Amino acid sequence: MLDKNSVVPLYIQLYRILKESIRRGEYKEGDRFPSETALMKQYQTTRGTVRKAISELVMDGLVYQVQGKGTYVHVRPIQYSMWNFSGFTDYLRSRNEVAVSKVLEQEIVILKGLSYFKLVRARGVKRDGSVHYLTIDTSFVPIDRFPQIDQYDFSQESLYRIMREKYRVHPKYAEIQLSPTIVDDDVRQVLQVTDEAVALLKADGRVLNEKNEEIEKVSVIYSPKMEFKLMTTIT
Amino acid sequence: MLDKNSVVPLYIQLYRILKESIRRGEYKEGDRFPSETALMKQYQTTRGTVRKAISELVMDGLVYQVQGKGTYVHVRPIQYSMWNFSGFTDYLRSRNEVAVSKVLEQEIVILKGLSYFKLVRARGVKRDGSVHYLTIDTSFVPIDRFPQIDQYDFSQESLYRIMREKYRVHPKYAEIQLSPTIVDDDVRQVLQVTDEAVALLKADGRVLNEKNEEIEKVSVIYSPKMEFKLMTTIT
DNA sequence: TAGTGGTCTAGACCACGGT
DNA sequence: CCGTGGTCTAGACCACTAG
Numbered sequence: 466m467l468d469k470n471s472v473v474p475l476y477i478q479l480y481r482i483l484k485e486s487i488r489r490g491e492y493k494e495g496d497r498f499p500s501e502t503a504l505m506k507q508y509q510t511t512r513g514t515v516r517k518a519i520s521e522l523v524m525d526g527l528v529y530q531v532q533g534k535g536t537y538v539h540v541r542p543i544q545y546s547m548w549n550f551s552g553f554t555d556y557l558r559s560r561n562e563v564a565v566s567k568v569l570e571q572e573i574v575i576l577k578g579l580s581y582f583k584l585v586r587a588r589g590v591k592r593d594g595s596v597h598y599l600t601i602d603t604s605f606v607p608i609d610r611f612p613q614i615d616q617y618d619f620s621q622e623s624l625y626r627i628m629r630e631k632y633r634v635h636p637k638y639a640e641i642q643l644s645p646t647i648v649d650d651d652v653r654q655v656l657q658v659t660d661e662a663v664a665l666l667k668a669d670g671r672v673l674n675e676k677n678e679e680i681e682k683v684s685v686i687y688s689p690k691m692e693f694k695l696m697t698t699i700t
Numbered sequence: 701m702l703d704k705n706s707v708v709p710l711y712i713q714l715y716r717i718l719k720e721s722i723r724r725g726e727y728k729e730g731d732r733f734p735s736e737t738a739l740m741k742q743y744q745t746t747r748g749t750v751r752k753a754i755s756e757l758v759m760d761g762l763v764y765q766v767q768g769k770g771t772y773v774h775v776r777p778i779q780y781s782m783w784n785f786s787g788f789t790d791y792l793r794s795r796n797e798v799a800v801s802k803v804l805e806q807e808i809v810i811l812k813g814l815s816y817f818k819l820v821r822a823r824g825v826k827r828d829g830s831v832h833y834l835t836i837d838t839s840f841v842p843i844d845r846f847p848q849i850d851q852y853d854f855s856q857e858s859l860y861r862i863m864r865e866k867y868r869v870h871p872k873y874a875e876i877q878l879s880p881t882i883v884d885d886d887v888r889q890v891l892q893v894t895d896e897a898v899a900l901l902k903a904d905g906r907v908l909n910e911k912n913e914e915i916e917k918v919s920v921i922y923s924p925k926m927e928f929k930l931m932t933t934i935t
Numbered sequence: 936t937a938g939t940g941g942t943c944t945a946g947a948c949c950a951c952g953g954t
Numbered sequence: 955c956c957g958t959g960g961t962c963t964a965g966a967c968c969a970c971t972a973g
Contacts, residue, residue: 469943474941474942474943475942475943476942476943500957500958500959501958501959502957502958502959510943510944511943511944511945511946512944512945512946513942513943513944513945514942514943514944516959516960517942517943519959530958530959530960531951531952531958531959532950532951532952532958532959532960533950533951533952533953533957533958533959534951534952534953534957534958534959535952535957535958535959536958536959640929640930641929641930642927642928642929643878643901643928643929643930644901644928645880645881645899645900645901646880646899647898647899663880663882664880664881664882664899665880666878666879666880666901692877693877693878693879694875694876694877694878695875695876695878704962709960709961709962710961710962711961711962735938735939735940736939736940737938737939737940745962745963746962746963746964746965747963747964747965748961748962748963748964749961749962749963751940751941752961752962765939765940765941766939766940766970766971767939767940767941767969767970767971768938768939768940768969768970768971768972769938769939769940769970769971769972770938770939770940770971771939771940
């Protein structure tokens with residue numbers, strides 16, 4: 466049920482419940498999802514709230530709606546873009562994979578007169594006892610906003626979880642630029658790319674909080690094993 | 701003003717009006733946008749409708765909202781992804797550029813027993829009398845859904861405009877996969893890429909109508925002159 | 936304290952799809 | 955015809971920001 470006294474908005478609570486039910490596999494590809502009216506009654510709320518929750522699922526690519534027919538479940542949801550910008554660890558956990566992270570480099574650097582904590586990590590999954598790295602992430606985090614952030618062990622801890630829990634900073638937006646890149650041997654070795662004549666996908670950008678303040682500069686190089694899919698609406 | 705008798709929803713009408721006002725440059729970077737209450741009064745509608753219209757602007761990256769403060773305009777809006785999936789021609793026109801299109805190849809092909817109209821185009825802009833090609837698009841359009849589509853001159857006509865106006869088919873979603881690619885000399889020549897050791901960005905995917913039916917298979921190769929930016933919300 | 940955006944309610948009418 | 959999602963109204967209370 467929904468908790469009207471919670472600080473979490475009702476439509477977010479409902480969204481999470483519905484998302485979890487899909488994740489648990491309660492619906493098959495193309496199955497009818499409960500109608501808006503049914504959800505209204507079941508959760509004792511109004512249609513506006515139900516629609517807001519469903520619209521979040523639509524944006525995630527988990528369901529789609531057809532007027533006059535109903536709401537349907539996307540079996541194979543689009544792996545909604547931004548691999549790793551909105552929760553690498555969570556995404557993998559939802560697929561019953563174990564996320565691993567290795568710190569390749571960690572230091573304090575000065576950029577344009579400001580101090581940043583530079584963190585380079587290889588990130589991937591552990592499957593059948595062996596590790597497959599999928600991305601190499603380089604992050605620059607401003608020290609003045611995150612004092613002593615270099616004390617954490619980011620091979621164990623999630624950067625965003627530390628930001629949220631220890632510094633009360635919530636990543637909200639990512640602005641990134643995609644480009645193809647030809648990488649050097651070090652990178653190829655980490656990502657286990659054997660083919661010499663291969664280009665990799667790179668994303669450079671910045672992460673902002675809810676007030677549009679920059680909280681991280683990032684650069685991610687993706688392994689060719691990763692599929693970079695996205696879905697968009699044409700207006 | 702808004703036309704209550706139009707088939708176009710009020711919030712879409714309002715969205716278009718507001719978008720156009722931003723495009724005309726009525727607001728500078730970071731300017732306060734009219735408040736929801738002000739828009740409500742000005743356009744004689746309710747807050748729900750105003751919020752729906754503004755939420756479209758937010759998704760376009762044209763404005764952002766801050767609780768307690770107001771709505772602000774993004775001067776340099778994120779060039780919202782999907783270059784060419786949601787209106788290459790319109791995008792360029794909004795920047796006072798002239799779109800050009802050259803047909804490189806055009807034929808009927810059979811894929812998995814079905815007939816498709818294959819169309820390969822170079823697309824770009826004309827500036828100061830010279831043409832700069834920015835993408836090479838390959839489209840496969842199913843003939844059974846678009847009979848005689850091969851009769852149109854796509855160096856002059858927009859594919860989506862023909863689909864909409866002549867066949868009443870409205871592209872609604874695009875599902876694409878991005879990958880880096882190393883291209884051959886023909887492509888490099890068309891896109892005027894001189895550097896040999898360069899990788900280009902490619903997008904492969906399909907375009908669907910509002911009923912999630914596939915209406916086009918596409919593959920686009922982007923010139924390095926194009927910036928591929930996108931913005932996403934972290935949840 | 937006044938104004939802003941964020942959420943929520945309780946209705947209404949509509950276009951559409953299937954029976 | 956009924957049930958679906960799509961749109962719209964007219965309120966309400968809240969958290970947050972700034973003067």
